Amino acid sequence: LNRLTPDFKTIAEFRRKHPRAFRQLCRHFVRFCRDAGWLASREVAIDGSKFGAVASKKRVVSRQALVREEQALNARIDAWLEGLDETDHEEAHRDGPDDDQRRRSLERLKALRDQTRDSRERMERLGIQHHVTGEPEARLMRSPQGNRTAYNLQTAVDTDTHLIVHHETVQDGDDSRQLQPMAEATQTALERGNLSILADAGYSNGEQQQRCEERNL
Structure with missing residues (x-):
């Protein structure tokens, strides 16, 4: 050789x-x-x-942190919905650029909330308290x-x-x-x-x- x-x-x-x-x-x-x-x-x-x-401690996600994040996202979504309801009562609602942007922002929040909930439920099914993003084992x-x-x-x-x-x-x-x-x-x-x-x-x-x-x- x-x-x-x-x-x-x-x-x-x-x-x-x-x-x-x-x-x-x-x-x-x-x-x-x-x-x-x-x-x-x-x-x-x-x-x-x-x-x-290989993954650092910064990539560790705990189940408790996901619960807190999900609660925070639900609160933000509720605040967005309340703001849209107030706008509808104050003025005639017409579709426009601002309305489309609000809808997209709301959909992004909902998607992030659903992703966080799915991760939390998956950890509950597996019976684990922590998950390392990128190196799950x-x-x-x-x-x-x-x-x-x-x-x-x-x-x-x-x-x-x-x-x-x-x-x-x-x-x-x-x-x-x-x-x-x-x-x-x-x-x-x-x-x-x-x-x-x-x-x-x-x-x-x-x-x-x-x-x-x-x-x-």
């Missing part, structure tokens, strides 16, 4: 275009290491890392650097070889609900019954721990 190496953007673009193939490659690699006997340990450590999204998460738009990358690592045996990107801002799904996915990847799972206090969740014990994890 004459020392030809791919640029990091090339790798990122390949991963973006072929996410299924990339995930299958990771599974095949773990399977290869498992069959070769390199993952014989029954001890796995899991942890979560916050990876920053990202979430506003707390990090040591403060709140930022990010992804929560869960990783399970074999404690002997330090090889990653499973990874998953989730939208939860903390790790409290990730113990059971990560333990079960790791158990499936390694094809082992009992596993010793190491996790920090961020995974402390009595319900999750009980489920893991019931499944011999």
Whole structure:
């Protein structure tokens, strides 16, 4: 290859275009290491890392903000309608440039109100409090650097070889609900019954721990 190496953007673009193939490659690699006997340990450590999204915090829209915006737009529309009614009572109404402009302005307000309402209702159906415009899979998460738009990358690592045996990107801002799904996915990847799972206090969740014990994890 004459020392030809791919640029990091090339790798990122390949991963973006072929996410299924990339995930299958990771599974095949773990399977290869498992069959070769390199993952014989029954001890796995899991942890979560916050990876920053491209979109900034300015692109975050909250459901509460949409409610306030919808109320404000309804108030503006009501004020416009009241103003038009007063004009009709004060003078004979005749179509003209001013009337057309008022109608267009009113239609723009109504369209913006409907768009805001649709966004709010969609967030309610999805059960989310925040939406990142332009990067809807990202979430506003707390990090040591403060709140930022990010992804929560869960990783399970074999404690002997330090090889990653499973990874998953989730939208939860903390790790409290990730113990059971990560333990079960790791158990499936390694094809082992009992596993010793190491996790920090961020995974402390009595319900999750009980489920893991019931499944011999």
